[in-house]
Amino acid sequence: MDLPRGFTIRESTHRIHNPFGSDKLAALGRALVLAPGTRVLDLASGSGEMLCTWARDHQITGTGVDISTVFTAQARARADELGGAEQVAFVHGDACGHVTDDLVDLASCLGATWIGDGVVGTVELLIRTVGTGTGRRSGSNPPLA
Incomplete structure (x- = not known):
């Protein structure tokens, strides 16, 4: 499983593959007031710029x-x-349907809502991974707001 070669060639020099730029990723990180150690899951993470810069700037941990x-x-x-x-x-x-066993503090998907067949499905997918700092999944998913 991989992206089509043409897409990879076209995007291979990009650090960010979504509609955000580095300034917006930085502003988002500041707005979220990320505490050191915040656990982040980034689905369809591309070349990892968000996680990498937030690790440097906010000392988060995460998986893309x-x-x-x-x-x-x-x-x-x-x-x-x-x-x-x-x-x-x-x-x-x-990233389609990807849910972790360990709950995270923040889950994201920027510019790739196709992973959940649209915005609603992607938000529902992300919610299944976000916890309240309890670590392991208790067997039930958090309710949708």
């Missing part, structure tokens, strides 16, 4: 999941470059 082997490798290299390789991990995998 992306279907592209090229982008996953770039994300790992970026984490090394910014000194956050101990704080973040990048997994090659399909």
Whole structure:
């Protein structure tokens, strides 16, 4: 499983593959008031710029999941470059339907709502991974708001 080669070639020089720029990612991180150690899951993480810069700037920990082997490798290299390789991990995998066993403090998907067949499905997918700091899943999903 991987992205089509043409897309990977076209996007291979991009650090950010979604509608945000680095300034907006930084503003979002500040607005969220991310505490050190905040656990983040980023689905369809691309080249990992959000997680890597937030690890550097806010000392978050996190995991990015992306279907592209090229982008996953770039994300790992970026984490090394910014000194956050101990704080973040990048997994090659399909973000569609991806739910972690360990709950996180924040789950995101920027610019790839196709992973949940649209905005509503993507939000429902993200909610299934977010907890209240309890760590392991208790067997039931948090209610939808």
